[in-house]
Amino acid sequence: MTDSQASARYYALIPCAGSGSRALAPGAMAEKSVAKQYQNVAGQPMVMHTLAAFAAVPAVRDVLVVVAPGDDFFEHHSAPCVVRDCGGDSRARSVRNGLHDLFEQGARGDDWVLVHDAARCLVTPAQIEALIAACRDDAVGGLLAHRLPDTLKQEDGAGRVAATLPRADKWLAQTPQMFRIGLLSRALDAALASEPDAVTDEASAIEALGLAPRLVPGSALNFKVTYPEDFALAEQVLRGRDQDKP
Numbered sequence: 001m002t003d004s005q006a007s008a009r010y011y012a013l014i015p016c017a018g019s020g021s022r023a024l025a026p027g028a029m030a031e032k033s034v035a036k037q038y039q040n041v042a043g044q045p046m047v048m049h050t051l052a053a054f055a056a057v058p059a060v061r062d063v064l065v066v067v068a069p070g071d072d073f074f075e076h077h078s079a080p081c082v083v084r085d086c087g088g089d090s091r092a093r094s095v096r097n098g099l100h101d102l103f104e105q106g107a108r109g110d111d112w113v114l115v116h117d118a119a120r121c122l123v124t125p126a127q128i129e130a131l132i133a134a135c136r137d138d139a140v141g142g143l144l145a146h147r148l149p150d151t152l153k154q155e156d157g158a159g160r161v162a163a164t165l166p167r168a169d170k171w172l173a174q175t176p177q178m179f180r181i182g183l184l185s186r187a188l189d190a191a192l193a194s195e196p197d198a199v200t201d202e203a204s205a206i207e208a209l210g211l212a213p214r215l216v217p218g219s220a221l222n223f224k225v226t227y228p229e230d231f232a233l234a235e236q237v238l239r240g241r242d243q244d245k246p
């Protein structure tokens with residue numbers, strides 16, 4: 001093990017500044033709805049489950065949650081994290097702003113950051129630890145991902161199938177995504193300056209530098225709560241885990 005591997009520090013950064021527009025029930029008004037990540041799932045606001053998973057990973061020294069400007073949720077909820085209201089108008093901008101904050105807190109460029117969606121509340125400590133174990137000696141870093149389980153269709157633009165695509169090499173990107181803070185910060189700055197709409201996750205910014213992040217098998221259950229029906233599924237999984245506890 002090199003000196004830098006031995007002294008590596010791991011931060012978690014949780015982008016939590018979205019609104020969850022796709023999660024609204026039909027007819028619901030966005031301005032009257034609680035943001036998706038704060039809705040109750042299995043007895044707690046969704047983000048609290050996410051934070052509990054990271055709090056159970058001893059390697060993670062600090063968790064930074066990036067919320068939208070003016071968001072006062074954490075003034076009423078106590079959680080083991082630092083909260084900054086530097087969220088941006090896209091996920092990538094929220095993450096980039098959070099990385100700047102980590103530097104201000106004393107993080108170094110060669111420290112690792114695990115970026116994880118607040119809305120991916122089913123992640124487990126074991127999955128986070130598996131990602132760290134797989135990437136800690138990697139020159140680039142990597143992400144949890146899930147092999148595509150279904151046949152993949154391309155649409156013709158009119159609601160019909162244009163083609164069936166090969167899927168053996170296709171994965172669904174999940175989070176956490178783990179990269180060195182300095183590298184990720186440079187990658188996001190460059191991606192946001194050139195193709196801001198294409199940078200939907202951290203790995204895509206790293207890929208744009210010509211690097212190949214490692215794919216680490218996650219789980220179908222580490223899904224992002226995105227659509228209205230996802231809440232019930234997340235609730236069932238979390239309640240099932242509670243029942244399994246001794």
Ligand SMILES: Nc1ccn([C@@H]2O[C@H](COP(=O)(O)OP(=O)(O)OP(=O)(O)O)[C@@H](O)[C@H]2O)c(=O)n1
Nearest residue numbers: 015016017018019020021022090091094118119
């Ligand atoms: N400007 C934004 C947009 C999203 N996120 C966060 O990024 C994660 C993944 O985003 P997703 O859930 O896909 O996006 P939302 O914007 O919340 O939902 P939607 O696209 O349906 O409006 C979420 O934890 C969300 O809070 C963020 O921090 N800043």
Ligand SMILES: C[C@](O)(CO)[C@H](O)COP(=O)(O)O
Nearest residue numbers: 091117173174175200201224
């Ligand atoms: C980062 C991400 O969770 C990977 O699947 C996802 O891309 C975030 O959601 P979005 O809809 O792209 O904002």
